[in-house]
Amino acid sequence: MLNISQLSTKYxxxxxxxxxxxxxxxxxxxxxxxxxxxxxxxxxxxxxxDLKALPEGKSLEDKxxxx
Numbered sequence: 001m002l003n004i005s006q007l008s009t010k011y012x013x014x015x016x017x018x019x020x021x022x023x024x025x026x027x028x029x030x031x032x033x034x035x036x037x038x039x040x041x042x043x044x045x046x047x048x049x050d051l052k053a054l055p056e057g058k059s060l061e062d063k064x065x066x067x
Contacts, residue, residue, distance in 0.1 A: 004066055016067045021047045024067065 007013045016024055021044055028035065028042035035041050051065055 002064065004064060007066070013066055016051070016065045018048070018051060020067065021051075024050075027067070 004013050004015060024047045025042055025044060028047070040046055052060075054060065054063060
């Protein structure tokens with residue numbers, strides 16, 4: 001199993017969950033130029049969709065949405 005806390009010695013890394021939507025949204029809204037070229041504009045629904053999006057044949061146990 002991947003230990004995400006060991007991905008950086010400089011930053012505290014954690015798996016982002018539904019309770020982190022506001023933090024994720026604040027981060028995404030801090031980069032309007034990116035979303036001008038890569039829509040849709042961030043909102044709670046798009047963040048929630050990103051948290052749940054999975055490639056075919058994968059489960060949420062395989063997903064690491066980290067921040």
